[in-house]
Amino acid sequence: MNRPDVRPLLLLNPGPVTLSARVRAALGGPDLCHREPEFAELQRAIRERLLQVYGLDPQRYAAILMTGSGTSAMEAMIASLGPATSKMLIIENGVYGERLARIAAIHGIPSVPMTLKWGEAIDNARLRALLDEHQGVSHLAMVHHETTTGRLNAIEPVARLCGERRVTLLLDAVSSFGAEELDFHGWDIAGCAATANKCLHGVPGASFVIARRDALDDDDIPQRTLYLDLATYCREQDKGGTPFTQSVQTFYALAEALAEFQEHGGWHARHRRYRALAEQVRSGLIALGIRPLLPEGASSVVLNSYHLPANVTYERLHGHLKTHGFVIYSGQGIYGKSIFRISTMGEITGADMQRLVAAVGELLR
Numbered sequence: 001m002n003r004p005d006v007r008p009l010l011l012l013n014p015g016p017v018t019l020s021a022r023v024r025a026a027l028g029g030p031d032l033c034h035r036e037p038e039f040a041e042l043q044r045a046i047r048e049r050l051l052q053v054y055g056l057d058p059q060r061y062a063a064i065l066m067t068g069s070g071t072s073a074m075e076a077m078i079a080s081l082g083p084a085t086s087k088m089l090i091i092e093n094g095v096y097g098e099r100l101a102r103i104a105a106i107h108g109i110p111s112v113p114m115t116l117k118w119g120e121a122i123d124n125a126r127l128r129a130l131l132d133e134h135q136g137v138s139h140l141a142m143v144h145h146e147t148t149t150g151r152l153n154a155i156e157p158v159a160r161l162c163g164e165r166r167v168t169l170l171l172d173a174v175s176s177f178g179a180e181e182l183d184f185h186g187w188d189i190a191g192c193a194a195t196a197n198k199c200l201h202g203v204p205g206a207s208f209v210i211a212r213r214d215a216l217d218d219d220d221i222p223q224r225t226l227y228l229d230l231a232t233y234c235r236e237q238d239k240g241g242t243p244f245t246q247s248v249q250t251f252y253a254l255a256e257a258l259a260e261f262q263e264h265g266g267w268h269a270r271h272r273r274y275r276a277l278a279e280q281v282r283s284g285l286i287a288l289g290i291r292p293l294l295p296e297g298a299s300s301v302v303l304n305s306y307h308l309p310a311n312v313t314y315e316r317l318h319g320h321l322k323t324h325g326f327v328i329y330s331g332q333g334i335y336g337k338s339i340f341r342i343s344t345m346g347e348i349t350g351a352d353m354q355r356l357v358a359a360v361g362e363l364l365r
Helices: 021-026 037-052 070-081 095-106 124-133 156-165 230-238 248-263 266-287 314-323 350-364
Strands: 061-067 087-092 111-115 137-143 168-172 189-195 206-212 303-307 339-343
Touching: 021 248, 037 061, 037 206, 037 248, 061 070, 061 230, 070 095, 070 168, 070 189, 070 206, 070 230, 087 095, 087 124, 095 111, 095 137, 095 168, 111 124, 124 156, 137 156, 156 168, 206 230, 206 248, 248 266, 266 303, 266 350, 314 339, 314 350
Parallel strands: 087 111, 087 137, 137 168, 168 189
Antiparallel strands: 061 206, 189 206, 303 339
């Protein structure tokens, strides 16, 4: 049977990303049973390198690997570390904050919503007032980089409030881990959900939670899930095993992506690279009359959102750019027909971004 003609495309969507040649080649590693010592060593090396991304002590923190998308890590974190009898305050200023709330509701965890407009910055005075009003809040969950709009939520003032109130902080860093600052010690992050196929430049299918070991050892938290129970995974992985079958090939790719990440200078270098590419795109599109959704400095270096040009639909822009070798991303929900999003993750160069801006200019002309 003939294969369809597939042109190589640069992915400018917020994951999955365009892979480097060496990560793509790693997918062709040997067939391996997940119960063999070779897999135990692969898993051990990945867990160790994940902790090294932010210099974490393995005696205090555990990197817990699972097969699934970033949402599986989010759900594992909320279900496994959410409070037993008290409440969780959830900050919602985009799709993924709202997803955290849905996960909590499904697992029967009482929650207090802090509902903001999509893309709105967190109002810390209002957050303080909510914590004053709801004395039963013991946990707070939030999204670091809300890719709905590109908003990078400021964690430090939230973490300071959590410290004052002895509230446990749980963080969705699915779209920021490896490219934005995460001060696990200073912000006292108890749980952080993330994935392989975004800033780490791995492939979809492997996700993880970085958790404080003392948070995993809380006997008061009931086991709410079989497949996504972090304590079970951690216990088995500490012994070199795994409770369920893992996606071996995606683990090969993640191991190679982490080696490449380390060789390239870690998260600081990746942050600088993304920022340079994002600024190149932003300035180029502004010169064409295209307005960013958020003010300068509000977005993550990972992704920026832009208003669609007058009289140009997303479908037309997407189709035109795809013929030039680029895949961009639409808005969601209320922004579905008014914005487009461009991410700078993956194996992308400044020359690629120059071609992108030129292609947009061609359409507008």
